[in-house]
Amino acid sequence: MAKVHIENYGCARNRADGEFMAGILMLAGHEIVDTIEEAEYVVVNTCAVKDPTEVKMARRIRELLDAGKKVIVTGCLPHVNPSVIDERASAVLGVKSIDRIAYAIETAERGEKIISVPDWRKRNLDKLTLPRLPTSGISFVVPIAEGCLNACTYCATRLARGVLKSYRPELIVNWVKWAIERGYREIWLSAEDTGCYGFDIGTNLxxxxxxxxxxxxxxxxxxGMMNPNHVIKFLDELIEAYQDEKIYKFLHLPVQSGDNEILRRMGRTYTVEEFEEIVAEFRRAFPDLNLHTDVIVGFPGEDEEAFQRTVALIERIRPDKVNVSRYSPRPGTVAAKWKQLPGWIIKERSRLLHHLRLRISYEINMEYIGKRLKVLVHGPGKKGNIDAVTMNYKHIILPSGDAGEFADVEVKGATATYLLGERLHEDF
Structure with a gap:
C-alpha cells in the first residue's frame, strides 16, 4: 500500500474533494501522510480559474515529478487545459472522477495510466455519499451542489464542474449534524454558486x-458565494432565513462590473441596479452586514467610461472587501476569442481599484474600534496570535483564546484586512 499526500488548491469545494479522496484512499488501505517527504504519491488537486493559477499548477506538478514523486492530477486543470499537465503524471482524474482515486494508484502500480476526464459529463457522482477523512479544526466544508446555471463568457470553471447538480437536503443536513457532533463549530456551505442551490430539485437555499x-x-x-441573478428570485425568503443567529451576517455577492453593457458581454444576466437592490435590502435587514464582492478589470470591450462606472459603483456601495481580478483569457471560453485590452491598461486599472478597495476597507474597519462583539475563536494565526471571527465574519486578532470557543471582545484597532481586539471577561 502507498503513502499518499494530498495538496489542495483553490476553492473550498476542492478542499472537500481532497477530504473525500483521503477517505477513499484510507479505506483502500493506503496511508495519508502530512508531508511531501513521507509521500510516494502526491495528489495535486488543482485550480485553473485564472491563467497565473494555471501556470502555478503546471510548475508545481513538474517540481514534484522532478523530485521523484509519483503525481496524480485532479481538480479543474484536467478539464480546462490538460495540455499543460506534464505527461509523466501517473494519472489524471476529473472533478467527477475522484471516486476512482484508489483505482488510479492501483493502475499506476501496474505501470499503467488512467485518464478519467473525457467521459465526465456522463457521470452522476453524488459526492456526499462518499467516505471522507476531514482535517482537524473548527471549520467543516459541506458541499451543497456542483456546477452552476450560468453561462459566463469568461469562465472556465463551468467547463470543469458542468451544469448544476444540487445535493439532496437530507444528505447535507446529515453531514452538518455529523460535523457538529464531532466538535466542529463552523459550517461552510460551498458550491460554485450557492444562490442557485435547489433550483434543479424543487427547493432553494x-x-x-x-x-x-x-x-x-x-x-x-x-x-458561500451567490450570484445576483439567482438571489433576486427569492430575496425576501433568503433574508428571512438569514435572520437566524446561527448564520453569519456575511454576503459574498460578485458584481464583476459596474457597467451593464460589460455585464451583458460577460453573460452575467443581471444589472447593476439589481445588484444594488440586493445589497440595499440586505443592509436594511442587517446594518452590520459584511459585504464582499468581486470585480474583473480589463474585460474585452471595457473602455474608460465603463471602468469609471465600476469605480463609481464601488465608491457608492462601499463593500467591506473587493476581490479584484485582472481579466485573462481562459481556454475554451467565448471571451478568449475577442479583442483583448493591452496589459498595461489592465494593470493600471487593477492598481487603481486595489488602492480604492483598501481605503474603503480600512475606513469601514476603523468604525469598529470601541465596539464590543461576540466572536468565534479559530485558533493560532500565522503570526503567533489568535485568529477569530465576528458574527459577521470579520477576522479579528486576539492575544489569547481556545479554538472553538465563543468569546466577548472589544475592538482596539484595525487594518484594511482585519481587526485587533482584547477579550472581555465580564458580561455586557
Missing part, C-alpha cells in the same frame, strides 16, 4: 438554511 439552523447545538454557518 433559504429552505436549506432553515433546515440547517434547526439543528441543535451552538455553531455558525458561513454561506
Amino acid at each position: 433559504a429552505e436549506l438554511l432553515d433546515e440547517i439552523t434547526a439543528i441543535d447545538g451552538e455553531f455558525r454557518i458561513r454561506v
Whole structure:
C-alpha cells in the first residue's frame, strides 16, 4: 500500500474533494501522510480559474515529478487545459472522477495510466455519499451542489464542474449534524454558486438554511458565494432565513462590473441596479452586514467610461472587501476569442481599484474600534496570535483564546484586512 499526500488548491469545494479522496484512499488501505517527504504519491488537486493559477499548477506538478514523486492530477486543470499537465503524471482524474482515486494508484502500480476526464459529463457522482477523512479544526466544508446555471463568457470553471447538480437536503443536513457532533463549530456551505442551490430539485437555499439552523447545538454557518441573478428570485425568503443567529451576517455577492453593457458581454444576466437592490435590502435587514464582492478589470470591450462606472459603483456601495481580478483569457471560453485590452491598461486599472478597495476597507474597519462583539475563536494565526471571527465574519486578532470557543471582545484597532481586539471577561 502507498503513502499518499494530498495538496489542495483553490476553492473550498476542492478542499472537500481532497477530504473525500483521503477517505477513499484510507479505506483502500493506503496511508495519508502530512508531508511531501513521507509521500510516494502526491495528489495535486488543482485550480485553473485564472491563467497565473494555471501556470502555478503546471510548475508545481513538474517540481514534484522532478523530485521523484509519483503525481496524480485532479481538480479543474484536467478539464480546462490538460495540455499543460506534464505527461509523466501517473494519472489524471476529473472533478467527477475522484471516486476512482484508489483505482488510479492501483493502475499506476501496474505501470499503467488512467485518464478519467473525457467521459465526465456522463457521470452522476453524488459526492456526499462518499467516505471522507476531514482535517482537524473548527471549520467543516459541506458541499451543497456542483456546477452552476450560468453561462459566463469568461469562465472556465463551468467547463470543469458542468451544469448544476444540487445535493439532496437530507444528505447535507446529515453531514452538518455529523460535523457538529464531532466538535466542529463552523459550517461552510460551498458550491460554485450557492444562490442557485435547489433550483434543479424543487427547493432553494433559504429552505436549506432553515433546515440547517434547526439543528441543535451552538455553531455558525458561513454561506458561500451567490450570484445576483439567482438571489433576486427569492430575496425576501433568503433574508428571512438569514435572520437566524446561527448564520453569519456575511454576503459574498460578485458584481464583476459596474457597467451593464460589460455585464451583458460577460453573460452575467443581471444589472447593476439589481445588484444594488440586493445589497440595499440586505443592509436594511442587517446594518452590520459584511459585504464582499468581486470585480474583473480589463474585460474585452471595457473602455474608460465603463471602468469609471465600476469605480463609481464601488465608491457608492462601499463593500467591506473587493476581490479584484485582472481579466485573462481562459481556454475554451467565448471571451478568449475577442479583442483583448493591452496589459498595461489592465494593470493600471487593477492598481487603481486595489488602492480604492483598501481605503474603503480600512475606513469601514476603523468604525469598529470601541465596539464590543461576540466572536468565534479559530485558533493560532500565522503570526503567533489568535485568529477569530465576528458574527459577521470579520477576522479579528486576539492575544489569547481556545479554538472553538465563543468569546466577548472589544475592538482596539484595525487594518484594511482585519481587526485587533482584547477579550472581555465580564458580561455586557
